[in-house]
Amino acid sequence: MIINHPLLGPRDSAEFIYLGDASLIDRPDPEAENRDQAFYEYAYLRDNPAGEHRELWFHEGGDRSWLVVTRNTVTHEITEVEMARDVARTRGRST
Amino acid sequence: MRYSGFNVIKQALTGHKGWKPAWRDPEPQAHYDIIIIGGGGHGLATAHYLAKIYGQRKVAVIEKGWIGGGNVGRNTTIVRSNYLLDGNVPFYEFSLKLWEGLEQDLNYNAMVSQRGIMNLIHTDAQRDAFIRRGNAMMLHGADAELLSEQQIRAEYPFLNFNDARFPIKGGLAQRRGGTVRHDAVAWGYARSADSFGVDIIQNCEVTGFRIENGKCLGVETSKGFIGAGRVGCAVAGNSGRLMSMVGMRLPIESQVLQAFVSEGLKPVLPGVITFGAGHFYVSQSDKGGLVFGGDLDGYNSYAQRGNLPVVEDVCEGGMAVMPMIGRARLLRMWGGIMDMSMDGSPIIDRTPIEGLYFNGGWCYGGFKATPASGYVFAHLLAKDAPHPTATAFRLDRFQKGRMIDEKGVGNQPNLH
Structure with a gap:
C-alpha cells in the first residue's frame, strides 16, 4: 500500500506503524458520570467495519507525524489521508 | 459407510462403485433446536460434539460458501498446547488430547502427526x-x-x-505437538455430524437475526427464515460483520x-x-x-x-x-x-441476547483449538453453562479486568 502523506507525498506503508480506529482520537471525559463504561468502550470495543475505515497511522520511518487514513478494508484502497492533529482540532481537542 | 482397510480393498475389487458422498446436501427445515452459523472447523466440530456427546439431533450448520473454505483451509496446520496462563493451558491441553483421539472418534484419516x-x-x-x-x-x-x-x-x-x-x-x-491435515479436519467433522443427522446447509448466507423481546428466534438467510431454539456464531474472521447485525460491538x-x-x-x-x-x-x-x-x-x-x-x-x-x-x-x-x-485470547460465551451464543476472537491460534472449541461450545449451547476448561473466555472479561494476555501487550490487537 502507498500512503499519500499530506506533507511528504506518496510513501510506502512499511514506513508506518498502525494503531487502529481513528475513534481513538475521541478520548472520553475522565470526569464524566459514565466514565467507567465510556473508557471500557473506548479502550476495548471496535466497529471493525468491512468497507470504509478511518484509522490512525504513525510515520515512524519518516517525519513521525500521526495521520488519519481513510481506507477500504475489503479492497485496501486509500481514499483520503489527513494530518491527525488537524482532525483532532476540528473535533475539539486542544492538542 | 464406515471407512476401513477392509472397505478400501472391497471397493478396489469392485471398481470403486460403492463410495457415497461423505455428507448430504439438505434443504433447510423450518426450525431447529440449535443452529450454528459458520461451516468451518469450529462450527462443524461444535455440531459433531453436540450430536455425539450432548445428544442433540435437531441441529443445522449454516455456511455462506462451502464448508472448510475459510480459515480452516488457510492456516499452517500446527497443533500444540504450549501456553503459559491458567485460563489457556487446560483448554489447549484438552484440545491436544482430543486431537490425539480424533481419527478414531471421527473414523476419518486427518493425518494427525505428532512430529513435535x-x-x-x-x-x-x-x-x-x-x-x-x-x-x-x-x-x-x-x-x-x-x-x-x-x-x-x-x-x-x-x-x-x-x-x-x-x-x-x-x-x-x-x-x-505437530501438524494435522487441515481440510480433512473440516471434512471429518462434517461427515461425522451428518451421520448423526445434522443438516449441513452450504451456500446459505445469514443476512440477519430475528429478535423479539430480547430473545433470538432464528436467522434470516439467503434461503429464507430458519427458526431456532438457540443460535451459535462461529465465524471467526467475520465476527465483527455478523455481530453488527444485532448491534453488538466486539473487543475484536x-x-x-x-x-x-x-x-x-x-x-x-x-x-x-x-x-x-x-x-x-x-x-x-x-x-x-x-x-x-x-x-x-x-x-x-x-x-x-x-x-x-x-x-x-x-x-x-x-x-x-x-x-x-x-x-x-x-x-x-x-x-x-x-x-x-484485545488480549490475544478467544471468547466463548453467551451474548446479552437470550438464545444467541458467540465463539470467536481466535487471533491466529484457532486451528489448534478446533476440537476443544467445538466441544466447549457444544457444552455451552446444550447446557447454557460454560465448560469447566473454558470458564475464563468470557465476553465481559475486558470490562472486569480479567484479561488473558499471554504476551502482556494490552489492547493492541496487532501486537498479539
Whole structure:
C-alpha cells in the first residue's frame, strides 16, 4: 500500500506503524458520570467495519507525524489521508 | 459407510462403485433446536460434539460458501498446547488430547502427526521465560522439554546456530505437538455430524437475526427464515460483520495474516520450528512443501490477501534461521482474516441476547483449538453453562479486568 502523506507525498506503508480506529482520537471525559463504561468502550470495543475505515497511522520511518487514513478494508484502497492533529482540532481537542 | 482397510480393498475389487458422498446436501427445515452459523472447523466440530456427546439431533450448520473454505483451509496446520496462563493451558491441553483421539472418534484419516514443535531460545532471559512456561505446561499435564544447543544441533543441523544477532542457545520442545491435515479436519467433522443427522446447509448466507423481546428466534438467510431454539456464531474472521447485525460491538479487530508454501521437497524438516525473535515459523507438509509464516500485516482487513512488506519480513526471518530455505522456491502465498481480540485470547460465551451464543476472537491460534472449541461450545449451547476448561473466555472479561494476555501487550490487537 502507498500512503499519500499530506506533507511528504506518496510513501510506502512499511514506513508506518498502525494503531487502529481513528475513534481513538475521541478520548472520553475522565470526569464524566459514565466514565467507567465510556473508557471500557473506548479502550476495548471496535466497529471493525468491512468497507470504509478511518484509522490512525504513525510515520515512524519518516517525519513521525500521526495521520488519519481513510481506507477500504475489503479492497485496501486509500481514499483520503489527513494530518491527525488537524482532525483532532476540528473535533475539539486542544492538542 | 464406515471407512476401513477392509472397505478400501472391497471397493478396489469392485471398481470403486460403492463410495457415497461423505455428507448430504439438505434443504433447510423450518426450525431447529440449535443452529450454528459458520461451516468451518469450529462450527462443524461444535455440531459433531453436540450430536455425539450432548445428544442433540435437531441441529443445522449454516455456511455462506462451502464448508472448510475459510480459515480452516488457510492456516499452517500446527497443533500444540504450549501456553503459559491458567485460563489457556487446560483448554489447549484438552484440545491436544482430543486431537490425539480424533481419527478414531471421527473414523476419518486427518493425518494427525505428532512430529513435535520447538521454540528456539537465543538469550538467558528467554531461557528463563521458556523454563517458566515449560513448568506451567507440566503443572497442567502437558509435556514440555528443555533442549540444549547440542540436542538441537543433532536434530536440526542445518539451522544457523551462529547468527550474530540471534544465536541459537537452546529450545523448548513439545513432543506431542505437530501438524494435522487441515481440510480433512473440516471434512471429518462434517461427515461425522451428518451421520448423526445434522443438516449441513452450504451456500446459505445469514443476512440477519430475528429478535423479539430480547430473545433470538432464528436467522434470516439467503434461503429464507430458519427458526431456532438457540443460535451459535462461529465465524471467526467475520465476527465483527455478523455481530453488527444485532448491534453488538466486539473487543475484536479483523486483520490479515499471510502464510506461504514452497515447492515440494524431499523430507528435510522433521518437526515444527518457531523462531519467534525473527517472526518466522516453519514445518514441512507430507506432500513436501515447506509451510511457513510470520507476523500479521498489522492493519484491519477483510481482503484475504496481504501486502509485500510482510512477505519480505517473513522471508528474511527464514533466511536468518534456516539459510538453506533460500534454495527453495516460493510456490504459493495467501491471506486469512483473523479475529484479533484485545488480549490475544478467544471468547466463548453467551451474548446479552437470550438464545444467541458467540465463539470467536481466535487471533491466529484457532486451528489448534478446533476440537476443544467445538466441544466447549457444544457444552455451552446444550447446557447454557460454560465448560469447566473454558470458564475464563468470557465476553465481559475486558470490562472486569480479567484479561488473558499471554504476551502482556494490552489492547493492541496487532501486537498479539
